[in-house]
Amino acid sequence: MGDASYACRSLDHLIARRRFMGGVAASLGAAAGLSYLTRPAAAQTLASDQKRVLMIFLSGGLSQFESWDPKPATRYGGPFAAIPTSVPGVHVSELLPNTARQMHRMLLVRGMSTPEKEHEQGTVVVRTGHDLSPGNEFPHLGAVVAKALHREGQSLPGNLTASTSAGGRSRDAAYLGPEFSAISVGGAEGLVNSSLPTGVTVDADGRRQAWRRAINDRFLANRRSAETDAYVQSYEQALELMRQRQVFDIAREPERDQARYGKTAFGRSLLLARRLIEHGVPFVEVGHGNYDTHANNFNFHIDHLDEFDACFPLIIADLAERGLLQHTLVLVLSEFGRSPEISPYFGREHWSQSWSLLMAGCGVPAGGVYGATNALGTEVVEGRVDHRQMFHTVLSAVGIDSSGEFVVEGRSYPVADPSAGPVKELLA
Secondary structure (H helix, E strand, C coil), X not given: XXXXXXXXCCHHHHCCCCCCCCCCHHHCCCCCCCCXXXXXXXXXXXXXXXXXXXXXXXXXXXXXXXXXXXXXXXXXXXXXXXXXXXXXXXXXXXXXXXXXXXXXHEEEEEXXXXXXXXXXXXXXXXXXXXXXXXXXXCCCHHHHHHHHXXXXXXXXXXXXXXXXXXXXXXXXXXXXXXXXXXXXXXXXXXXXXXXXXXXXXXXXXXXXXXXXXXXXXXXXXXXXXXXXXXXXXXXXXXHHHHHCHHHHCHHHCCHHHHHHHCCCHHHHHHHXXXXXXXXXXXXXXXXXXXXXXXXXXXXXHHHHHHHHHHHXXXXXXXXXXXXXXXXXXXXXXXXXXXXXCCXXXXXXXXXXXXXXXXXXXXXXXXXXXXXXXXXXXXXXXXXXXXXXXXHHHHHHHCCCCCCCEEEECCEEEECCCCCCCCCHHHCC
């Protein structure tokens, strides 16, 4: 899946969307932001009924025609058939047979319509729930959820990206501050850079940390700033990650589960995500992509959705069987969809005016479809939902008052775009 010859040549496909700054230890103090107190080193995991969000982001623009809204035997439908799901009358692409068997636990939203059709801009609006506003930065969904669902004594960070690559902190929390920015965790052997160097004992490290804190306190007494507070918070958070590195080690999962999820990066990331959800992390993201199929769209979706379909239904079933799906909102989306027209290179272009996403859990009405496109899939004809409404809806589903405000250093910020509200039909 490293071949991106089918994709457009936009900068965000030539440069990683998130410029992570190396491993967890290497990123200490690199983030800058607003002031927050550090958390206690030892804390209980969140209560079992704590709400959570698991977002699976299919970057590049998943084709709704080859997934959630097939239009077989039509002008733009493509070569794939639609197959029945576990919900009578609801069909999805034949490329998703395993997901189809879990549809009774999920809800299809086929009326998504958003304003941006370039990758970077489309990603920003769906992740922030705001229209683009030059000069303004808004926190991404993960940061908002982590801030709103934060509990005192919570030891693990609230906004984690489960991956198999090196860790690092993102810069997606805007005015909420670096405490709530996404941290990439995982790796082939668990949390990377999380053990003490050879020859450094626990006692010796304890003395080092005590000395560091004493020097910090002396410095902060005279020259405290948002940047120095961010440094302290980032360092203490990394130390807590090191203390809890076993949480991130999927080798501790039963061999049967490791075999079920497989050895792909996506499967291993989903298994890690399950562990993080079980440990009460409020927001976990898993990525899969690149779905930017300007050429060779159909063969690509055969390959990529085969990998997605082998693993994604497992986590839905596992969360349900463990009693966690009722407390966890699962969201599967892209920055937009793909165009009805098929290019001479058998590709589909960017298309934001009518596309689909998938929701499950947290009381979202399961086993149905909300919204519809016309017979050719060119426009939404029923149940139109935009990025602002979906942002409100996700927050409302996990018990966050999306009409409320955050107060940061004496200044009020709306939790979500006040010009919109949640789609009540998508909530219990």
